[in-house]
Amino acid sequence: MIPVLLVTGFLGSGKTTLIRRILADPAFARSAVIVNEWGEIGLDHDLIASADESLLELATGCLCCRVSSDLGRTFSELARRGAGRYERVLIETSGLADPAPILHSLLTDPTIRAGHVLHGTLTLVDARAGEANLARHPEARRQVALADRLLITKTDLAPDIAGLDVALDTLNPDAERMTAVRGAIAPAALFSASPLPASPAGPPVAVHGSGITSGVLIRERPVPALALILLLQALTEHCGRRLLRVKGLVDVVEMPGQPALIHGVQHVFEPPQWLPAWPGEDRRTRLVFIGEGVPRYLPARLLAAIEEEVVEEMAADANVASDGRLC
Amino acid sequence: MTDAELANLLTDCLAVWGIPGRVVPGESGLCVSAGGLSCTVGRAAPEQRPARWLLQTAERAAAGRPPAACTSITGLLGGVRDALGADTPGPGLDVVEPEWSRSP
Numbered sequence A: 001m002i003p004v005l006l007v008t009g010f011l012g013s014g015k016t017t018l019i020r021r022i023l024a025d026p027a028f029a030r031s032a033v034i035v036n037e038w039g040e041i042g043l044d045h046d047l048i049a050s051a052d053e054s055l056l057e058l059a060t061g062c063l064c065c066r067v068s069s070d071l072g073r074t075f076s077e078l079a080r081r082g083a084g085r086y087e088r089v090l091i092e093t094s095g096l097a098d099p100a101p102i103l104h105s106l107l108t109d110p111t112i113r114a115g116h117v118l119h120g121t122l123t124l125v126d127a128r129a130g131e132a133n134l135a136r137h138p139e140a141r142r143q144v145a146l147a148d149r150l151l152i153t154k155t156d157l158a159p160d161i162a163g164l165d166v167a168l169d170t171l172n173p174d175a176e177r178m179t180a181v182r183g184a185i186a187p188a189a190l191f192s193a194s195p196l197p198a199s200p201a202g203p204p205v206a207v208h209g210s211g212i213t214s215g216v217l218i219r220e221r222p223v224p225a226l227a228l229i230l231l232l233q234a235l236t237e238h239c240g241r242r243l244l245r246v247k248g249l250v251d252v253v254e255m256p257g258q259p260a261l262i263h264g265v266q267h268v269f270e271p272p273q274w275l276p277a278w279p280g281e282d283r284r285t286r287l288v289f290i291g292e293g294v295p296r297y298l299p300a301r302l303l304a305a306i307e308e309e310v311v312e313e314m315a316a317d318a319n320v321a322s323d324g325r326l327c
Numbered sequence B: 001m002t003d004a005e006l007a008n009l010l011t012d013c014l015a016v017w018g019i020p021g022r023v024v025p026g027e028s029g030l031c032v033s034a035g036g037l038s039c040t041v042g043r044a045a046p047e048q049r050p051a052r053w054l055l056q057t058a059e060r061a062a063a064g065r066p067p068a069a070c071t072s073i074t075g076l077l078g079g080v081r082d083a084l085g086a087d088t089p090g091p092g093l094d095v096v097e098p099e100w101s102r103s104p
Helices: A015-024 A067-082 A099-108 A130-136 A138-145 A162-171 A187-191 A225-242 A298-326 B003-017 B058-062 B073-083
Strands: A002-009 A031-037 A055-060 A088-093 A116-126 A149-153 A176-180 A212-219 A243-250 A260-265 A285-292 B021-026 B029-034 B037-043 B053-057 B068-070
Touching: A002 A015, A002 A099, A002 A187, A015 A031, A015 A088, A015 A149, A015 A187, A031 A067, A067 A099, A088 A099, A099 A116, A099 A138, A099 A260, A116 A130, A116 A138, A130 A138, A130 A162, A138 A162, A138 A212, A138 A243, A162 A212, A212 A243, A212 A298, A225 A243, A225 A260, A225 A285, A225 A298, A225 B003, A225 B073, A298 B003, A298 B073, B003 B021, B003 B029, B003 B073, B037 B058, B037 B073, B053 B058, B053 B073, B068 B073
Parallel strands: A002 A088, A002 A116, A031 A055, A031 A088, A116 A149, A149 A176
Antiparallel strands: A212 A285, A243 A260, A243 A285, B021 B029, B029 B037, B037 B053, B053 B068
């Protein structure tokens, strides 16, 4: 499967510069690039000096419901013309794009998933203008909220990023954070395995005013698989588009010692990935929820209520089975 | 689950449904009201299993009907949402087809 990296970030954050630097690295020359521009005339694709072996595709319509079919067609064309010629795909979104519909397509479109797998979402944040952009533009906040990794750019122009760090902490404390000046970063770092959710250092955090809230659900005891499924069903049903992202590790009763890695974008979830062992000493369930207007304790309260019923039903079933054996 | 915990959960749900409202204790359970509509959430007696929750709406009460029985907290929340006229529910959980199931 060919990995796909979604590169997003607000206007002027340096996405095109970064992609040009990646393509200039001989080890990453065999990359296909999809430029997802907003507007009838695309410019970014002209600015990307693609290496000889690179492929360049242009897809438009990122801000409307046509994104799914557009992106699917683009990948079809890419696979037809470039089979065997590329080892990875970079998608550059427009600076005003909401990454969520693009992620939906990458996760669900059978045309895309036939040969490609989403590697992750990289969001670029301008060190100089990032804090103001996050305060003013909901698009910028959603781009940060949906990131697996955050790349802070232009730190040579604004070395003091303490305020920006605070803003990023409140929007997406779980995302790995890196810095780069003029796209100078080892591309391999962007294509390494996505970091697993870290053990939270403090209580859940929330942003007031931006509308985006982030919370961490921590459980000391294992969660029945059925309770986990019902929790995700209920959250997606009741939160709808307000739920932006869910990611974390769950200690499941039925799979002791093998945590489930959960990853979801809005209502679309990957099947749980069962890890062979816990990645560290912390073996607690920890799920990060990022949403717009989602009360921070709703997931924990919902899980507690669901789990109580599931455990009661499991106990009742066990009693029936036990009685049966006695008979 | 205590009444206070249930009230907190219902209050969170009102917020996520986008309908300002309140949850207060009443004679037969928790009264949930929002936007001029209201309903009452009560607990089913053990002998009423598999029903766990009882949901009474103004419509049912006016028609002389007993409260609706809900077998789970998720069913109850859906009933409350409908009773209060909140927006249509979200799309629900969509799990991507695993790779192994697409192999020939």
